[in-house]
Amino acid sequence: MTATLRKGWCPGALAPMLSGDGYIFRLRLTNGILTFERAKVFADLARRFGNGAFDLSARANLQMRGVAGEKIADLQEELRALGLLDSDARAEAVRNVVPSPMAGFDPSAALDARPLVAALEALLARETALHDLPAKFGFSVDGGGLLPLQGVETDIAFAALPGAPPRLALSLGGRPAGELAPQDICAVAEKIARNFLRLRGQDRRMSAVVARLGVAPLLDGDAVVTPSSARDEAASCDNFLGAQPCGGKYFVGAGLLFGRIEADSLEPLAELAQAFGAAELRLTPWRAILVVGLERAAAVELAKRLAGLGFLLDARDSRLVFAACPGAPACSSARGDVRALALALAPHWSAQAGRVHISGCEKGCAFNAPALTLVAEADGYALIDFGLARERPSARGLDLAALQSRLISLAQGTRV
Numbered sequence: 001m002t003a004t005l006r007k008g009w010c011p012g013a014l015a016p017m018l019s020g021d022g023y024i025f026r027l028r029l030t031n032g033i034l035t036f037e038r039a040k041v042f043a044d045l046a047r048r049f050g051n052g053a054f055d056l057s058a059r060a061n062l063q064m065r066g067v068a069g070e071k072i073a074d075l076q077e078e079l080r081a082l083g084l085l086d087s088d089a090r091a092e093a094v095r096n097v098v099p100s101p102m103a104g105f106d107p108s109a110a111l112d113a114r115p116l117v118a119a120l121e122a123l124l125a126r127e128t129a130l131h132d133l134p135a136k137f138g139f140s141v142d143g144g145g146l147l148p149l150q151g152v153e154t155d156i157a158f159a160a161l162p163g164a165p166p167r168l169a170l171s172l173g174g175r176p177a178g179e180l181a182p183q184d185i186c187a188v189a190e191k192i193a194r195n196f197l198r199l200r201g202q203d204r205r206m207s208a209v210v211a212r213l214g215v216a217p218l219l220d221g222d223a224v225v226t227p228s229s230a231r232d233e234a235a236s237c238d239n240f241l242g243a244q245p246c247g248g249k250y251f252v253g254a255g256l257l258f259g260r261i262e263a264d265s266l267e268p269l270a271e272l273a274q275a276f277g278a279a280e281l282r283l284t285p286w287r288a289i290l291v292v293g294l295e296r297a298a299a300v301e302l303a304k305r306l307a308g309l310g311f312l313l314d315a316r317d318s319r320l321v322f323a324a325c326p327g328a329p330a331c332s333s334a335r336g337d338v339r340a341l342a343l344a345l346a347p348h349w350s351a352q353a354g355r356v357h358i359s360g361c362e363k364g365c366a367f368n369a370p371a372l373t374l375v376a377e378a379d380g381y382a383l384i385d386f387g388l389a390r391e392r393p394s395a396r397g398l399d400l401a402a403l404q405s406r407l408i409s410l411a412q413g414t415r416v
Contacts, residue, residue, distance in 0.1 A: 334360025364389030
């Protein structure tokens with residue numbers, strides 16, 4: 001076995017995490033690029049070493065589930081042969097960079113974010129001082145265009161601004177911090193990360209440090225970062241599912257129920273996409289997979305085929321706005337089967353009514369933003385009207401009937 005096993009929040013391929021259904025391996029794919037052949041190989045590995053299931057994380061990574069302890073070393077060897085193991089577990093853990101899902105295929109994007117993401121990941125792996133960053137500390141690089149990374153919360157965020165010459169807006173813990181040239185991204189990211197480590201004290205996220213100190217101490221007078229200028233807001237896209245135009249081509253967005261995809265669905269997805277002439281698959285932070293580089297007729301037909309395989313292609317499907325962790329019995333910390341509850345509640349809700357987060361415990365692993373939140377407890381579910389799983393609930397001990405009643409009332413704009 002090549003690394004110490006751990007039980008915690010952020011699994012890796014070198015440091016898998018033990019859960020209720022076995023060990024979890026997180027596979028970090030640069031720029032979220034999943035080739036057809038690699039998808040087929042992953043499906044085979046999941047069947048041979050795991051329980052055949054993957055979760056697509058909010059950082060656009062694939063997590064292989066259900067790996068038995070005695071199979072870990074053999075799986076790591078196969079991943080090493082594929083070039084998917086880092087030099088050590090700390091280098092792997094720090095490579096948390098959320099990419100633009102359509103980079104390189106979207107002519108409306110302000111810039112191609114792929115080289116910036118690759119350079120930033122290489123920096124994080126190379127600079128050992130940055131390996132002290134907390135496990136959930138993350139970066140994002142948004143090239144703009146049809147699918148901006150709006151709603152994706154990271155500690156250090158770079159977002160391309162419209163217009164010329166290319167510029168990146170910098171945000172720290174969600175707070176605007178200035179602008180920089182794309183070629184300065186690594187230097188700025190390294191300086192801010194080092195300042196964070198120096199100033200953070202017991203804080204583990206950038207938002208807490210910024211709330212305490214503001215952004216200026218983290219920038220430390222860096223002349224490369226200039227004040228933000230007035231620019232038009234980037235466009236957003238509320239629907240990227242199904243067949244969608246992108247320049248002269250099309251892509252298909254295939255949603256995953258709770259971000260879960262079985263090997264028996266991943267393999268035909270890759271085979272169909274390849275057969276219909278797509279370029280590759282792209283992972284997203286929205287628990288959906290994009291099939292990119294299609295002609296229009298191929299995209300329309302592929303969308304129909306994928307819907308028949310159980311992928312979610314309709315943005316109006318209320319199941320899409322339910323975030324739920326694996327729950328019991330897959331997670332040993334969970335106190336309830338939260339995904340079964342989500343499916344029971346979805347018919348009483350609408351996609352337009354907003355996000356619902358159902359968590360098996362107070363950690364709230366599935367969704368790290370305010371939402372209508374339900375938390376499993378020993379005697380039912382606690383309700384947080386609009387907040388996080390760890391916050392104080394407004395009601396406790398709710399059963400299925402009570403929850404259905406509340407959701408119906410909330411969806412209709414009334415209170416109970």
